Amino acid sequence: xxxxxxxxxxxxxxxxxxxxxxxxxxxxxxxxxxxxxxxxxxxxxxxxxxxxxxxxxxxxxxxxxxxxxxxxxxxxxxxxxxxxxxxxxxxxxxxxxxxxxxxxxxxxxxxxxxxxxxxxxxxxxxxxxxxxxxxxxxxxxxxxxxxxxxxxxxxxxxxxxxxxxxxxxxxxxxxxxxxxxxxxxxxxxxxxxxxxxxxxxxxxxxxxxxxxxxxxxxxxxxxxxxxxxxxxxxxxxxxxxxxxxxxxxxxxxxxxxxxxxxxxxxxxxxxxxxxx
Amino acid sequence: xxxxxxxxxxxxxxxxxxxxxxxxxxxxxxxxxxxxxxxxxxxxxxxxxxxxxxxxxxxxxxxxxxxxxxxxxxxxxxxxxxxxxxxxxxxxxxxxxxxxxxxxxxxxxxxxxxxxxxxxxxxxxxxxxxxxxxxxxxxxxxxxxxxxxxxxxxxxxxxxxxxxxxxxxxxxxxxxxxxxxxxxxxxxxxxxxxxxxxxxxxxxxxxxxxxxxxxxxxxxxxxxxxxxxxxxxxxxxxxxxxxxxxxxxxxxxxxxxxxxxxxxxxxxxxxxxxxxxxxxxxxxxxxx
Amino acid sequence: xxxxxxxxxxxxxxxxxxxxxxxxxxxxxxxxxxxxxxxxxxxxxxxxxxxxxxxxxxxxxxxxxxxxxxxxxxxxxxxxxxxxxxxxxxxxxxxxxxxxxxxxxxxxxxxxxxxxxxxxxxxxxxxxxxxxxxxxxxxxxxxxxxxxxxxxxxxxxxxxxxxxxxxxxxxxxxxxxxxxxxxxxxxxxxxxxxxxxxxxxxxxxxxxxxxxxxxxxxxxxxxxxxxxxxxxxxxxxxxxxxxxxxxxxxxxxxxxxxxxxxxxxxxxxxxxxxxxxxxxxxxxxxxxxxxxxxxxxxxxxxxxxxxxxxxxxxxxxxxxxxxxxxxxxxxxxxxxxxxxxx
Numbered sequence: 001x002x003x004x005x006x007x008x009x010x011x012x013x014x015x016x017x018x019x020x021x022x023x024x025x026x027x028x029x030x031x032x033x034x035x036x037x038x039x040x041x042x043x044x045x046x047x048x049x050x051x052x053x054x055x056x057x058x059x060x061x062x063x064x065x066x067x068x069x070x071x072x073x074x075x076x077x078x079x080x081x082x083x084x085x086x087x088x089x090x091x092x093x094x095x096x097x098x099x100x101x102x103x104x105x106x107x108x109x110x111x112x113x114x115x116x117x118x119x120x121x122x123x124x125x126x127x128x129x130x131x132x133x134x135x136x137x138x139x140x141x142x143x144x145x146x147x148x149x150x151x152x153x154x155x156x157x158x159x160x161x162x163x164x165x166x167x168x169x170x171x172x173x174x175x176x177x178x179x180x181x182x183x184x185x186x187x188x189x190x191x192x193x194x195x196x197x198x199x200x201x202x203x204x205x206x207x208x209x210x211x212x213x214x215x216x217x218x219x220x221x222x223x224x225x226x227x228x229x230x231x232x233x234x235x236x237x238x239x240x241x242x243x244x245x246x247x248x249x250x251x252x253x254x255x256x257x258x259x260x261x262x263x264x265x266x267x268x269x270x271x272x273x274x275x276x
Numbered sequence: 277x278x279x280x281x282x283x284x285x286x287x288x289x290x291x292x293x294x295x296x297x298x299x300x301x302x303x304x305x306x307x308x309x310x311x312x313x314x315x316x317x318x319x320x321x322x323x324x325x326x327x328x329x330x331x332x333x334x335x336x337x338x339x340x341x342x343x344x345x346x347x348x349x350x351x352x353x354x355x356x357x358x359x360x361x362x363x364x365x366x367x368x369x370x371x372x373x374x375x376x377x378x379x380x381x382x383x384x385x386x387x388x389x390x391x392x393x394x395x396x397x398x399x400x401x402x403x404x405x406x407x408x409x410x411x412x413x414x415x416x417x418x419x420x421x422x423x424x425x426x427x428x429x430x431x432x433x434x435x436x437x438x439x440x441x442x443x444x445x446x447x448x449x450x451x452x453x454x455x456x457x458x459x460x461x462x463x464x465x466x467x468x469x470x471x472x473x474x475x476x477x478x479x480x481x482x483x484x485x486x487x488x489x490x491x492x493x494x495x496x497x498x499x500x501x502x503x504x505x506x507x508x509x510x511x512x513x514x515x516x517x518x519x520x521x522x523x524x525x526x527x528x529x530x531x532x533x534x535x536x537x538x539x540x541x542x543x544x545x546x547x548x549x550x551x552x553x554x555x556x557x558x559x560x561x562x563x564x
Numbered sequence: 565x566x567x568x569x570x571x572x573x574x575x576x577x578x579x580x581x582x583x584x585x586x587x588x589x590x591x592x593x594x595x596x597x598x599x600x601x602x603x604x605x606x607x608x609x610x611x612x613x614x615x616x617x618x619x620x621x622x623x624x625x626x627x628x629x630x631x632x633x634x635x636x637x638x639x640x641x642x643x644x645x646x647x648x649x650x651x652x653x654x655x656x657x658x659x660x661x662x663x664x665x666x667x668x669x670x671x672x673x674x675x676x677x678x679x680x681x682x683x684x685x686x687x688x689x690x691x692x693x694x695x696x697x698x699x700x701x702x703x704x705x706x707x708x709x710x711x712x713x714x715x716x717x718x719x720x721x722x723x724x725x726x727x728x729x730x731x732x733x734x735x736x737x738x739x740x741x742x743x744x745x746x747x748x749x750x751x752x753x754x755x756x757x758x759x760x761x762x763x764x765x766x767x768x769x770x771x772x773x774x775x776x777x778x779x780x781x782x783x784x785x786x787x788x789x790x791x792x793x794x795x796x797x798x799x800x801x802x803x804x805x806x807x808x809x810x811x812x813x814x815x816x817x818x819x820x821x822x823x824x825x826x827x828x829x830x831x832x833x834x835x836x837x838x839x840x841x842x843x844x845x846x847x848x849x850x851x852x853x854x855x856x857x858x859x860x861x862x863x864x865x866x867x868x869x870x871x872x873x874x875x876x877x878x879x880x881x882x883x884x885x886x887x888x889x890x891x892x893x894x895x896x897x898x899x900x901x902x903x904x905x906x
Contacts, residue, residue: 120832121877123876124839126876129861131593133869214840230712237716240716241724251712251717262704364806377797381799382821391806428897430897
C-alpha cells in the first residue's frame with residue numbers, strides 16, 4: 001500500500017498507471033465500448049475501405065473497411081492475454097531454476113546455469129523466430145516460443161539473488177535448525193526475490209508485447225483476421241506514405257502500452273527500493 | 277587571527293518527513309598550524325561540519341545552512357560554487373576514513389596524484405607531477421616510490437594507501453587539512469603510525485588540522501584543542517589537557533567513560549539520552 | 565598481457581561449449597517437432613520416393629543421436645547442408661547475406677554506444693535536474709516501441725515527408741560495384757567509387773538509426789544507473805573534496821568505473837540488435853541475412869534455418885568475447901591479480 005502511494009505521488013509513475021489503466025480497460029471493455037465491436041473478425045465493408053481518420057472512424061479504416069480504433073482495442077486484448085500467459089508460465093519456471101541453482105551450488109549450479117547461458121546466447125527474438133519457423137504460426141505457438149525464450153532471464157535474476165542469500169545468517173540459521181531444502185528455498189529465500197521478480201514482471205509485460213508484436217509483424221505470430229497490432233503495422237507498411245493511418249495508429253498504440261508498463265515498472269522499482 | 281572561524285552555524289535538511297535539524301548554531305576556531313579536534317558520536321554533526329567548510333553541502337538543494345564560516349579571514353557565505361571549488365585541494369584538503377575506497381580503483385596512483393597536483397599547478401607536465409609526487413611520497417617514508425606510483429589502489433595495503441592519501445593531501449601545501457576519522461578502517465597499529473606520520477608532516481608543513489573523530493583516546497594523542505559535540509551542539513571545549521584533566525560537562529564525562537582502558541572493565545555504554553547532556557556549553561580557559 | 569590471453573582462451577572454451585549447446589537446442593527444436601521434416605520441406609505435392617530420398621539424405625531414419633552426430637560432422641567440415649529455398653549450399657547463402665546485416669548492425673552498435681553513453685553521463689551528472697529528466701523520459705520512450713515501429717516512423721518522416729534519405733535498399737541502381745568482401749562500405753572504396761561510397765552511407769543511416777534507437781535508450785539508462793551508484797562511492801567524494809571539475813569527474817572519474825558493469829549489458833543489447841535486424845530489414849527492404857532468415861522460415865527450410873541461427877549465435881558469442889576482453893582491459897582488477905606489497 002505504501003508502494004502504491006509512492007507511485008501515485010510521482011507524476012511519471014502516475015502517468016504509467018493511467019496509460020496501463022486505459023490499455024487494460026479498453027481491452028477488457030472492447031466488446032461494449034469499441035465503436036464497431038464486430039470489426040474484430042473477418043468483417044468486410046468495402047464501401048468504407050481505406051478511409052482517412054474522420055469523426056466516424058477516429059483512426060480511419062483498414063483495407064477492407066474495418067474501424068482501426070476498434071481493432072486496436074481488440075489487439076490490446078490479444079497482447080495482454082499473451083503477456084499474462086507468457087509471464088505466468090515463464091516466471092515460475094525461471095524462478096524455480098534460479099532458486100535451485102543459486103541455493104544448491106556445486107555441479108547443480110554449473111549445469112543449470114550453463115543451460116541458461118545457452119538460451120541467453122541466442123538473441124531472444126531470433127530464438128522465437130526460429131521456433132515459429134518450425135511450428136505453425138498460431139497464438140498458442142507464439143506463446144510457447146516467447147515463453148521458451150523468456151524463462152532464462154528470470155532464472156538468472158533469481159539465481160543472482162539466491163546465491164547472495166545463500167550465505168546470509170537467516171539461511172544458515174534455518175539450516176542449523178534442520179529446515180528442509182524446500183522450506184529454505186520457498187519460505188526463506190523466495191520472499192527476498194519477490195520484489196525484484198514483481199518489478200521485472202511489470203517491465204516485462206511491455207517487452208513481451210514488443211516481442212509478440214514483432215513476431216506477428218514478420219507474419220510468424222497471430223494470423224489474420226484476428227486483430228494484432230504487429231500484423232496491422234506490417235499490413236499497412238505496404239501502403240505508406242498515402243495510407244499512413246494504417247501503420248501509424250497501431251504502431252503508436254504499441255508505444256503507448258509499452259511506455260505505460262515501463263513507467264509503472266520504473267516507479268514500482270523505485271518504490272520498492274525506498275521501502276527496503 | 278584564526279584560519280578557520282565558524283560562528284552560529286546551523287544546518288537542516290528538508291526531506292520527505294519534514295525538516296531535520298542537524299546543527300544548532302555551533303562556533304569553532306582553528307588558528308594557523310593548530311590541531312583542533314571535533315569529537316562526538318556518529319550522527320552528532322561532525323562530518324557535516326567539515327563538508328560545509330569545503331562547500332560540498334552547499335550544493336545540495338535539500339540543505340539549509342545559516343551562520344558564518346570564515347576561512348583566512350574571508351567570509352564564505354556568499355561564495356559561488358567556483359569560489360568554494362577553488363579552495364578545495366589547494367588551500368583546504370581532506371583525508372578520509374577508508375583510504376583504499378577513497379582512491380579511484382580504475383586509475384593508477386600516479387594519475388590520481390597528477391590530478392591533485394594540477395589543482396594547484398594546472399600546467400604541470402607529467403615529469404613535473406612524477407617528481408613532485410615522488411617527493412611527497414618519500415616524505416611519508418614509503419620505501420618503493422616508483423612502484424607505488426605505478427600501482428592501482430587495490431594492489432597496495434591499507435596502510436600504504438593511507439600514506440598515499442596523506443602525501444596527496446599535503447602535496448599542494450594546504451593551510452588546512454581536514455581529517456575525517458582517519459584510519460578508522462585500518463587496524464590499530466597502522467592507525468597509530470598514521471597519526472604519528474600525520475602529526476609530523478603537518479608540523480613540517482605548518483598546516484592546521486581539523487580532526488574529526490569519535491575516539492577520545494586518539495584525540496588525546498593528536499589534538500591541541502578539543503571541541504565536544506553532542507546532537508548538533510558544542511557542549512564543551514578547551515585545551516586537550518584541560519578537558520582530559522577536568523571534564524566538566526556530563527556528556528564529555530560519559531564519552532570518556534566509554535573509552536576502553538587496558539585495565540578497564542570492558543566498554544561502558546553511553547546512555548541513549550540524558551537531560552544533563554543538554555546542559556549549556558562549557559569552555560575551558562586557555563583556548564584561542 | 566598474459567592475463568588477457570588467459571581470458572581469451574577461457575572465453576573461447578566456454579563459447580565452444582555454448583555453441584554446441586545452441587546447436588543441440590536448434591537441432592532438438594527442428595527434429596522433435598511433429599511432422600516429417602522431409603515432407604514439410606518438399607511440400608504437399610511430393611511423391612513418396614522423393615520423400616524417401618530426402619529422408620535418406622537428411623539421415624532422418626537413424627535415431628536422433630546419430631542424426632545429431634551427422635549434423636555435427638557436416639558442421640565441423642563447414643557444410644551446413646543445402647537450402648531447399650535457394651537450392652544452394654547454406655554456407656554460400658550466409659556468406660552472401662551476412663555482410664549486409666553485419667554492416668547495419670555494427671553501425672547501429674556504434675550509434676548506440678556513441679549516443680547512449682554520453683547521454684547517460686549527462687543524466688547522471690545533472691541528476692534530478694532537467695537534463696536528467698529529459699534523457700530519462702526520451703530513453704524510456706525509445707525502449708517502449710519495437711524497432712519496426714521506429715523504422716516505419718523514421719521512414720515516414722525522414723524519407724517520405726522530408727525526402728532526406730532513400731526509402732529502401734543498400735545502393736542506388738545506377739552503381740555497379742564488384743563484390744569483394746560483401747561489405748559495400750569497403751567494396752565501394754576498393755572500387756575507388758566515392759559517389760557510390762557516399763550513396764552506401766546515405767542508405768545505411770536511416771535503418772541503422774531505427775535499429776539503434778532502443779539500444780541508445782537502454783545504454784543511456786544503464787550508464788545513468790551505474791554512474792549514479794558510482795557517485796555514492798568515497799572516491800567521488802574525495803574527487804569533489806579536492807575540487808576536481810564536475811565535468812571531469814563525470815567524464816573520467818565516475819564514468820570509467822561505471823562503464824565496466826555496463827559493458828556486459830551493452831553486449832546483450834547488441835545481441836538484441838541481431839534479432840531486431842529482422843524487423844528493420846523487413847521495413848527497409850534490406851537484402852540481409854534476416855530477410856533471408858524470414859524467407860527460409862516461411863518455407864520451412866530446416867537446413868537454412870539452423871545455419872542462420874547458428875551463425876547469429878556465433879556472431880553474438882564473438883561480440884561477447886570482445887566485450888569481455890574490453891572489460892579486462894578497462895578493469896585493472898582483472899588484469900593485475902597480484903599485490904605489489906602488503
